[in-house]
Amino acid sequence: MALLEVQGLSVAFGGSKAVDGITLQVESGQLVGLIGPNGAGKTTTVDAVTGFVPPTGSVTFGGILLDGPGRFRRHALSPTKRARLGLARTWQSAELFVDLTVMDNLRVAGERNADAALEEILESLGLLAFSGDLVTALSHGQRKLVGVARALAASPKLVCMDEPAAGLDTKESEHLGKRIREIADHGTAVLLIDHDMGLVLSISDYVYVLDFGKVIAQGPPAEIRTNDQVIEAYLGRRHKEQLAAEATK
Ligand SMILES: Nc1ncnc2c1ncn2[C@@H]1O[C@H](COP(=O)(O)OP(=O)(O)O)[C@@H](O)[C@H]1O
Ligand SMILES: [Mg+2]
Missing domain, CATH: 3.40.50.300 (P-loop containing nucleotide triphosphate hydrolases)
Structure with missing residues (x-):
């Protein structure tokens, strides 16, 4: 199956x-x-x-x-x-918490995952350098990637x-x-x-x-x-x- x-x-x-x-x-x-x-x-x-x-x-x-x-x-x-x-999903419009940092957006979604695991996800998507940045500081393309990272945060x-x-x-x-x-x-x-x-x-x-x-x-x-x-x-x-x-x- x-x-x-x-x-x-x-x-x-x-x-x-x-x-x-x-x-x-x-x-x-x-x-x-x-x-x-x-x-x-x-x-x-x-x-x-x-x-x-x-x-x-x-x-x-x-x-x-x-x-x-x-x-x-x-x-x-x-x-x-x-x-x-x-079973995770992303949304057509990114639906991120814009007043949180990139890392905090992942922490909210991946509560059972240690920061190290979340950093690994950011790294794999080329986002690690933006981990402490507010979502509002990112380009549209980067925000879409954060949406993907957030869906992955829950493993x-x-x-x-x-x-x-x-x-x-x-x-x-x-x-x-x-x-x-x-x-x-x-x-x-x-x-x-x-x-x-x-x-x-x-x-x-x-x-x-x-x-x-x-x-x-x-x-x-x-x-x-x-x-x-x-x-x-x-x-x-x-x-x-x-x-x-x-x-x-
Ligand atoms: N909440 C809704 N109420 C009424 N019609 C809807 C709703 N959501 C989608 N539709 C209709 O269902 C069809 C499929 O929409 P959708 O699944 O969004 O298509 P796609 O994602 O492929 O562009 C469209 O005709 C759309 O207008
Ligand atoms: Mg659609």
Whole structure:
């Protein structure tokens, strides 16, 4: 059994299904990408997996049923309990304590970890030099890295990262990509969400593509890159967005 098993997961807001029956797996230490255009249901999937919105379907983590059909739904585990089991996440907007130092942001999240372990995390992300700095003194890119560091502070088995590269320039994004790959290589599984295919395809072991709440393709990056449906979902949409943007110029 995989570390994370998601089966037939659906989330409805009002009448419309944001997530529509998706099934996916993440193995221990694996880096799995979840990509798709804006509005595809990526964030909602992570919200459901980590316990922030109630889904139908089932979510199993480390062999434990977190949420499932019938009586299991009433006993769905809270986000805090899921985090204690080793299921961590980052947020699309970094959600740091801006009036605390970088190190204190990690201390809050990693209460059971000694400072030495937290410093090791900062070091691995190239943040150690900023450990005593207030978050407000950091660049946007550095703050995104602190968000990742904070998720790692609790020594999770799996980190779900929601658009960690959003707002970063190409160089910062490449740097972050390398660090994320290292996190997985050191044994922490990663579910990496992004709407930018480039970063995800370059570092993931396996990729799921969402569109309109459904998995429209899955496979190793090399297969996803040449998948016609994926190209259509992205290029078709992007082309339309470009036309719309040009029309308003
Ligand atoms: N709290 C909410 N209430 C109503 N609709 C929502 C809510 N959150 C997301 N949605 C809708 O669900 C769909 C999927 O959104 P989301 O999961 O944020 O997509 P993504 O992260 O892939 O951009 C979108 O159509 C979005 O408008
Ligand atoms: Mg999102």
